[in-house]
Amino acid sequence: MTLSELGPSEICRRLGCGDLVIRSGPFSYRIESRLDAIAQGLSLLYADYPVAEPEAFADFNLKMEEGKGLHRWWHRQVRFSSDGFYPFEPLPLTHAYPQLEWAMNWCMTTQAHHYLMLHSAVVERNGFAAVLPAPPGSGKSTLCAGLVSRGWRLLSDEVALIALDTATVTAAARAISLKNQSIAVMQNYAPEARFTPVTDGTSKGSVTHMKVPAAQVERMHERATPRWVIFPKYIADAPATLTPQSRGMSMLDLGSNSFNYTLLGRRGFEALARVVAGCDCYQFSYSRLDDAVAQFDALAEAACHA
Amino acid sequence: MRRWTFNPLVALHWQHFDGDWVIFDEGSGQTLAVDAVIAAALMSMQAGCSTELEITRQILSDMPLVDATGLADQLAIGLEFMAQLGLIEEMSE
Numbered sequence: 289m290t291l292s293e294l295g296p297s298e299i300c301r302r303l304g305c306g307d308l309v310i311r312s313g314p315f316s317y318r319i320e321s322r323l324d325a326i327a328q329g330l331s332l333l334y335a336d337y338p339v340a341e342p343e344a345f346a347d348f349n350l351k352m353e354e355g356k357g358l359h360r361w362w363h364r365q366v367r368f369s370s371d372g373f374y375p376f377e378p379l380p381l382t383h384a385y386p387q388l389e390w391a392m393n394w395c396m397t398t399q400a401h402h403y404l405m406l407h408s409a410v411v412e413r414n415g416f417a418a419v420l421p422a423p424p425g426s427g428k429s430t431l432c433a434g435l436v437s438r439g440w441r442l443l444s445d446e447v448a449l450i451a452l453d454t455a456t457v458t459a460a461a462r463a464i465s466l467k468n469q470s471i472a473v474m475q476n477y478a479p480e481a482r483f484t485p486v487t488d489g490t491s492k493g494s495v496t497h498m499k500v501p502a503a504q505v506e507r508m509h510e511r512a513t514p515r516w517v518i519f520p521k522y523i524a525d526a527p528a529t530l531t532p533q534s535r536g537m538s539m540l541d542l543g544s545n546s547f548n549y550t551l552l553g554r555r556g557f558e559a560l561a562r563v564v565a566g567c568d569c570y571q572f573s574y575s576r577l578d579d580a581v582a583q584f585d586a587l588a589e590a591a592c593h594a
Numbered sequence: 595m596r597r598w599t600f601n602p603l604v605a606l607h608w609q610h611f612d613g614d615w616v617i618f619d620e621g622s623g624q625t626l627a628v629d630a631v632i633a634a635a636l637m638s639m640q641a642g643c644s645t646e647l648e649i650t651r652q653i654l655s656d657m658p659l660v661d662a663t664g665l666a667d668q669l670a671i672g673l674e675f676m677a678q679l680g681l682i683e684e685m686s687e
Contacts (some may be wrong), residue, residue: 346596536614543625550623554607557618557625561609 292335300327306351307342310334313460313508314449315400317392318346323366326352329484329497331387333463338500348395354381354386370395379490386487386495389465391445396460397547403458404559405547410443411435411458413588416515417457419448421545421565422566424492427522427574430470433498434577435584437478441504445513447547451511452555455562461508463497464587471496477577515591517542518567520580528579530570530587538569597644597685598673604681606636619681626679631660634670636681644685646670 291299291310295296302308306320310330340346348370355365355378365378368391375394378449379387397405408421409432418440422428429445436442443449443459450457461482466474471494482499517538518530534543542560543549549556568587574580615633618625628636631653632652638652672673676682 383645534614536610536616539609539611539616540625540627549625553623554618554620557607557609561616565611 289339290336291330291339294339295332296327299331301331302342303327306349309342309344309346310338311338311340312323312392312462313444314458315347315396316340316344316394317458317530319348319352319388321352321383321388323352323354325384326388329388330505332484333497333499336456336500336505337370342394348392348399350388350391350395352391354385356578357368358373368475379408380401383487385484385489386410386465386490386497389463390393392462397447400449401451401548403453404552404563406448406450406549406558407446407545407547408448408542409445409510410514411440411584412443412457412512413440413584414592416591417512417590418516418584418587419457419514419516419542419563420520420537421448421542422520423545426520427470428474428520429465429467430522430538430554431520431574431580432575433464433466433470433474434477434581436501436504437474437481438581438585441507441510441512442500450514450559450563452552452559455566456509456511456557457511458511459508461500461540463499465495465497467495473577474498488542514563514567515530516587517564517567518572519570520572520574522575523573524575526575527571528574528576528583530572530583533569533571535564535567535569538567595643596670596673598639598646598649598677598682599685600639600642601680601683606640606681608633609612622680624679624681628672630657631665631668631674635669635672636676639682646673649673 304322309318353370355367364381366381366384367378385594409428410417445464484497486496488494603621607618609616615628634653635649638649643649643652
């Protein structure tokens with residue numbers, strides 16, 4: 289059963305008592321909240337995702353509730369907790385939905401250490417994955433969203449989940465986070481896509497989340513083999529240019545973009561080495577999404593005939 | 595003549611890509627990329643070489659195409675850097 293099949297009233301009922309368990313990729317998230325913004329955001333972005341029975345095991349438990357401190361009388365707030373632990377300071381209530389998405393990322397990146405986790409977007413075509421590691425502000429999510437809107441399958445916008453034994457990528461397959469100028473860019477580039485309402489004034493600026501196409505959600509259990517490691521960088525007016533980078537340097541850069549490489553020790557090293565050994569590595573600068581997509585399509589085409 | 599030995603806590607794991615070597619030290623958790631000469635130097639130390647002369651000879655034996663001119667200086671700088679990272683230690687006479 290998918291979330292949309294539950295219907296609005298059942299979604300709200302389950303959310304209200306912590307009975308809503310959504311499956312996304314290899315994880316299940318139990319979410320509890322009485323906030324309208326949470327119900328609305330989930331109903332939009334996760335409509336096509338499977339839900340589990342209320343009594344099912346969930347990997348992560350998330351609770352989004354309105355702040356109860358004195359502050360609430362002049363500035364309403366939202367608080368996130370997981371298993372009774374409050375890792376973050378309260379945020380303005382209007383930030384509730386993006387905070388849930390960030391909290392889901394936090395749960396994953398602090399606990400899923402049976403994967404090597406890279407701070408990276410991952411998209412796939414013809415079974416081959418392009419790993420796109422980059423720091424915030426590099427245009428990673430915009431590029432990822434552009435590729436997804438042009439036929440590349442989303443595995444993750446934020447975290448590459450690398451299997452320690454096979455070095456394949458498991459899809460986390462959650463909504464793509466966009467911020468600031470990227471929002472208008474993607475609304476124009478993919479007018480058919482669905483977005484949550486824009487939340488202004490967050491620590492990242494204005495943010496929204498772009499829904500994953502339903503056909504891609506259906507394939508979220510398909511792993512992919514890394515074929516390219518591409519470090520993207522948006523540069524105004526720059527032509528789309530792929531510049532080869534050595535595997536050795538790419539491995540170091542990937543390691544420094546990882547959530548848990550050092551934690552995993554030798555197993556992380558071996559998994560990362562396996563990823564890099566199977567990939568062509570590039571720096572990629574771009575300004576126009578159409579040009580960027582064309583470059584990626586050419587890579588995918590060449591890989592098919594290799 | 596300086597003599598070098600591995601830090602006893604070091605446990606190196608190697609990955610070779612084209613001309614690059616990436617080394618992971620399980621003891622410290624450090625990962626670093628080194629060129630072929632330094633990789634060869636560390637391997638020669640693992641094989642028992644300790645003086646810079648022994649290491650140089652082993653490198654020239656293993657890598658006959660390496661430019662011998664300046665090798666000693668390159669090696670001295672590289673080994674000093676490895677020592678700063680705590681991977682190797684200078685042995686007292």
